[in-house]
Amino acid sequence: MRLGIAGIGTVGVGVIKIVEKHGELLANRCGEPIEVVAVSGRDRTKDRGVNLDGMTWYDNAVDLASDPNVDMVLELIGGSEGVARELCTKALEAGKPVVTANKALLAVHGTELATLAEQNNTSLAYEAAVAGGIPIVKAIREGLAGNVFTRVYGILNGTCNYILTEMEETGGDFGDILADAQKLGYAEADPSFDVDGVDAAHKLAILTSLAFGTPVDFDSVYIEGIREVTALDIQFAQEFGYRIRLLGVARQTEKGIEQRVHPCMVKRETAIANVSGVFNAVVAEGDFVDSTVYEGRGAGEGPTASAVMADVIDITSGRTSPTFGIPANKLTDLPKVPVKEHVGCYYVRLTVLDQPGVIADISAAFRDEQVSIESLLQRGRDPEQSVSVVLTTHEVQEEALVRALGRIENFDHNVAAPRMIRIAKL
Ligand SMILES: NC(=O)c1ccc[n+]([C@@H]2O[C@H](COP(=O)([O-])OP(=O)(O)OC[C@H]3O[C@@H](n4cnc5c(N)ncnc54)[C@H](OP(=O)(O)O)[C@@H]3O)[C@@H](O)[C@H]2O)c1
Known part of the structure; x- marks a missing residue:
């Protein structure tokens, strides 16, 4: 299996390292060797700490889709539009499987890309896009496939969880803790996607589709971030026996589907309240299995590359399934319940x-x-x-x-x- 990797930043480099380190293991697990044959980035001269010798370099990532030596495209650039979308579209049209970590792209264009993958008899996989290293996509799509889901919720953004945990532990205010998180590399220079809840909402929109068989509908996610959470709220939460966590919640009620991301008071003794720092956690509730809990690192080079590789191995071994668990033309819109009706x-x-x-x-x-x-x-x-x-x-x-x-x-x-x-x- 010859991989073409678009985007050799944090995640792309992680994938190259796994292929270098676990070559024999991967070949045994896939039934054939895995090789990175082509890459694309913006700056060809950048030292990325991995050896790119022998790999074809593309300035234009979209060219990976038409390279006859590339069997599978890994889209690890990011963004819902532009080159990432174009590359995925072109690769799927060419019948090449695509693995992506790009939640923004899937949250906005997931249904369209899933349809394209099916029309071209190929796969679109995205384990890394939701909760990083936690194999939650596989758990919902395969491990729990015999259930009707009642609710899926979780801590889907490590930056927010880190900030809320630190606020509780130090008594500090949001602004000071955010500044510390930026110094430590846990928050971006522009933290808005994370702290305003957009990143968690992207992931939630994908989880909703997987769990409830609806077309991905990011626009109907209610989104509220953590900027307004104060040290005083955290202190009162403690007095009432709660912790504050930013949760993404997807739930089916008799009125339809609720999709919401907002700070929540969670009882201190629950699993989710005890997920601290940059960790993510997802709880999936099914009618037969009851409640199942998954916890782990939601971001970073190693965990994200681990999830990308799992998709590569599945596709290479022929273990494929429809993008959202059921064929794209079977995804059925359900009414969306506005938050005011919660x-x-x-x-x-x-x-x-x-x-x-x-x-x-x-x-x-x-x-x-x-x-x-x-x-x-x-x-x-x-x-x-x-x-x-x-x-x-x-x-x-x-x-x-x-x-x-x-x-x-x-x-x-x-x-x-x-x-x-x-x-x-x-
Ligand atoms: N980092 C994580 O922990 C994590 C976790 C889960 C999911 N993800 C997702 O994984 C994807 C990649 O994230 P990342 O953290 O690895 O990002 P990153 O470190 O910023 O890397 C992005 C890479 O894309 C390349 N790039 C940007 N524009 C390009 C273009 N027009 N053509 C070709 N290459 C281009 C950059 O090239 P240069 O290096 O030359 O600038 C860089 O190598 C995103 O969708 C992100 O949401 C990341």
């Missing part, structure tokens, strides 16, 4: 002046919108200054809670926008 419990933090009658007014706003309060606590005692009033609710539809918070925001004694974090029922 029913759950909530954590709310209000910042109000410490005056007589404030709690009565807050209670009235909740009563008027039929939101039932589970517990309430007030911290601080200073009539001249604002205090935090923190409460948790019983199950309620989100739009009712939002209306109640709107009323509270208009009170004279309210001094900052109310904060709300969903409590995950795990």
Whole structure:
């Protein structure tokens, strides 16, 4: 099997290292040797710490698709458009299997590329695109294939998990911890894709398709990142017995499919609450298997290359399956449930002046919108200054809670926008 690798950055170099290090093992597992015969990058002169001698260099990655010596294309560049999309399209049209780590591409064009792969009787594989080294795509598509999935959720972004874990451990604020994460290389110079939840949403859109057999629909994912999570929220979460995690949740309800990425309060004793630092974790719930948990490194050279190689081995050995587990023309759209219809419990933090009658007014706003309060606590005692009033609710539809918070925001004694974090029922 002769590989052409487009993108020889973190992941591409990792793949070359595995091929160098485990040549004999890979040949035994595949039934034939694996060889990297061609590569493409932007800068030919860059020292990448691996030996590229003997490999054909392409300035234009798309040319890999038409190189007769390349049997399989590995797209490890990134981005939902441009050269990555063009290369995958051309390679599939040429009947060449494609392995990619590119979640952005699959989240936006997954269904179209899956269809193209089938039309050309070839494979599109992407284990590395979701949760890095964790073989969650294979687990859902194959290991749990006998189940109807009820819910799939997880920590899908290591940068966010690192920041939230550090905030809890040090008591620091989001901005300071993000700056440290950038210095340590755990966050990009432009961290927005990660901290604003977009990266997790890309992965969630793919997982939704796999689990529920729907066309990939990134646009209907509700996305909220972690920028607004404060040290105070983390402190109150601890008092209520929770930790805060950025979760991606895909769930089938009687109304349709929920796809949402947002910070969640998770009970401290759950598996997901105990996933710390840069680690990822996914929980897949099936009707026969019940709950299954997968944890591991969601990024980095080794784990991501490990996942890419697993796809290469599968395809080379002839173990292929439709991209999203069922033929692309069998993917069926289901109604998408907007987040305002989500029913759950909530954590709310209000910042109000410490005056007589404030709690009565807050209670009235909740009563008027039929939101039932589970517990309430007030911290601080200073009539001249604002205090935090923190409460948790019983199950309620989100739009009712939002209306109640709107009323509270208009009170004279309210001094900052109310904060709300969903409590995950795990
Ligand atoms: N890094 C991870 O831990 C990780 C985890 C899971 C998934 N992924 C996904 O894997 C993919 C690659 O990520 P990465 O971290 O390896 O990125 P990276 O280190 O930035 O490497 C990207 C590579 O693409 C090359 N490239 C960029 N534009 C190109 C073009 N127009 N033509 C040819 N080559 C081009 C770059 O070339 P030069 O080196 O010459 O600039 C570089 O070698 C992305 O889709 C990413 O989302 C990464």
